[in-house]
Amino acid sequence: MGFARNRSIYGIMAAAGLAILNGPAVAQDYFAGKQIRIILPSSTVDTGYGLYGVLASQHLGRFIPGNPAVVISLMPGGAGISSLNYLASVAPKDGTAIGVLAQEVATNQARHLSGVRYDASKFKYIVRVAPNVPVHMVWHSAPVKTIADLKTTEILTAAVGVGGVHNDVARAMNALLGMKWKIISGYPGTNETRLSMERGETQATVSPAILFKEQLKDWLDQKKVRVVVQYADFRHPLFPDVPAVVELAQDQEARDILTFMTSISTVGRGFAGPPDMNQQAYDIIRKAFAAMLEDKAYREDSEKRGAEILPMWGEEMSAYVNKIIATPKAIADRATAIAEGK
Numbered sequence: 001m002g003f004a005r006n007r008s009i010y011g012i013m014a015a016a017g018l019a020i021l022n023g024p025a026v027a028q029d030y031f032a033g034k035q036i037r038i039i040l041p042s043s044t045v046d047t048g049y050g051l052y053g054v055l056a057s058q059h060l061g062r063f064i065p066g067n068p069a070v071v072i073s074l075m076p077g078g079a080g081i082s083s084l085n086y087l088a089s090v091a092p093k094d095g096t097a098i099g100v101l102a103q104e105v106a107t108n109q110a111r112h113l114s115g116v117r118y119d120a121s122k123f124k125y126i127v128r129v130a131p132n133v134p135v136h137m138v139w140h141s142a143p144v145k146t147i148a149d150l151k152t153t154e155i156l157t158a159a160v161g162v163g164g165v166h167n168d169v170a171r172a173m174n175a176l177l178g179m180k181w182k183i184i185s186g187y188p189g190t191n192e193t194r195l196s197m198e199r200g201e202t203q204a205t206v207s208p209a210i211l212f213k214e215q216l217k218d219w220l221d222q223k224k225v226r227v228v229v230q231y232a233d234f235r236h237p238l239f240p241d242v243p244a245v246v247e248l249a250q251d252q253e254a255r256d257i258l259t260f261m262t263s264i265s266t267v268g269r270g271f272a273g274p275p276d277m278n279q280q281a282y283d284i285i286r287k288a289f290a291a292m293l294e295d296k297a298y299r300e301d302s303e304k305r306g307a308e309i310l311p312m313w314g315e316e317m318s319a320y321v322n323k324i325i326a327t328p329k330a331i332a333d334r335a336t337a338i339a340e341g342k
Contacts, residue, residue, distance in 0.1 A: 030284060031095065032066030037073040038271075039087060039099040041080035045072060048208075051307050052129050052269040053100045056289075059298045063288035073097075080104060081115050088118035091274045095281025098273045099123075103132060103264040106324035110260070110332045120325055124277040125317040127289050128270035130308035133209040133236045134165045137225040142203040147179075147228040147243060154180040157204040158193035162186060165264075166193070166206045168339040169231045169245060172261055175338050176254040197225075209236040210308050232265040233258075237310070256331045257338070263324045270317055286314060 038053045045054050053072055061070045075083040080102020091097040102108075105120045136157070138144055144153050150173070159166035162185045173179040184202055187193045193205035209230065212220055219225045230236055230244045245262060249255035271289065273282055292298050293311055302309055312320070 028065040030066060030280060031064050031068040033068075034066070034096055035069045035071060036061075036064075036095065036285075037071055037097045039073045039075050039083050039091070039097060041075060041083040041100065041102040043074055043076035045074075048132060048269060049100045049102075051305060052271075055298065055302060055305065055307060056100075056271070056292070059292050059295065059301065060285075060288055063291040063295070064284060078115050081108060081113070084108075084120075085115070085117045087123065087272070087274050093274050093277050095273065095278055095285055098126065098271055098285065101267065101270045101272055103267045103269075105267060106321045107260065107263060107332075109325050110327045111336055112332075119275070121318075121322050122275035123318075123321075124273035124275065124282050125314040125321070126271040126273065126282075126286050127293070127314060128266075128268050128312035128317045129293065130210075130310045131232065131234075131236070131265055131268035131312075133265045133268075134169075134206045134231045135209045135212070135227045135236070135239060135242065136170070136204060136206050136229045136231070137219075137227045138204040139197045139202075140224050140226070141200075144228065145226065147248065150179040150181065150228070151177075152180070154182050155204050156182045156184055156202040157206070158187050158196040158202040159183050159185045159206070160187050160189055160193060163339065165231055169258075169261055170206075171341060172258060172335070172338045173229075173245065173248075176257060177248055177250070206231070209238050210306060212238055214306065231262050233262050234266070253331070253334075256327070257335050260324065260327050260331055260335050261339070263320075266312075266320060267317075267324075270312070272314075272317075 038057050040049050040053045042049050044050060057070045057072050061067055075086055083099060084102060084105060087099040108116050109120050138155060142155055144150060144155055157170060167183055167185055170181040170183050174181055187196065190207060196202040197205055207216060227239055227242050230239055230242050232244050233246045235242065235244050246255055246258045249258055273285070293309055299309065
């Protein structure tokens with residue numbers, strides 16, 4: 001998907017948000033005296049999920065009639081599955097509990113992972129505030145200039161842990177596209193992977209695209225690194241000239257596998273309510289999110305904390321999740337096998 005098309009899509013999303021803002025009036029007292037819990041799929045707020053959850057907890061209440069308290073509720077377990085199960089079957093349906101969705105909400109279900117007891121198609125999707133797009137960068141001294149060079153030149157890439165995007169999509173590129181990433185797994189965190197490049201231990205690593213807006217901007221400006229590929233099914237606005245990995249596929253099977261594996265980037269940081277959520281509560285909260293995302297104070301706070309605002313509204317978010325859930329089993333199984341190094 002090219003950058004021009006992305007801009008068109010984001011324009012449609014913005015229009016959807018404005019339509020929500022112009023929706024019918026709602027009862028002024030529905031949430032009066034109530035507390036809304038934002039459920040995080042983690043044990044701490046010091047995560048990407050926490051960033052967006054905390055921002056909402058500190059701003060959303062201003063846009064909800066009745067001014068309810070909005071608080072964070074931590075719910076770790078099962079790499080996000082526990083919080084999704086809770087949202088699906090236990091959480092109250094009156095609007096007093098909404099979730100920051102684990103970005104694997106659709107892929108977990110399509111893979112029939114043990115422990116999944118939710119149906120992602122039934123959540124009441126509110127908004128995906130921002131995608132979570134990883135990009136692969138190579139150090140300036142590495143003997144590659146474009147992703148095409150990886151077909152003939154082996155590059156050592158530092159990876160956090162033994163799974164996840166640092167490992168899985170690079171493995172997929174090797175298996176499906178003939179790339180020559182040599183994955184050095186096991187680093188404890190992204191700071192360590194970046195240091196490994198600077199020290200010459202490795203030549204590449206993965207980072208969220210948004211960090212290049214400020215934190216890693218100097219590396220680009222000083223040409224210390226080159227971003228060669230994006231792990232998403234679209235091009236992030238910060239890197240309109242860098243190919244998304246799905247664009248590199250030479251056949252439909254490879255494209256489908258890569259789309260499935262990178263769909264978590266598109267799902268990103270999204271909010272949803274439980275199935276059968278009270279419609280009035282849903283309308284109020286959705287309208288509040290639309291107002292919040294347009295609010296100057298919220299935007300300034302997001303900018304200060306390094307949080308993106310590239311919304312995908314509920315209907316489109318739901319359609320996208322349903323598309324990933326419907327991925328053929330053979331594709332999901334092949335993606336899982338590649339991620340496991342098989």
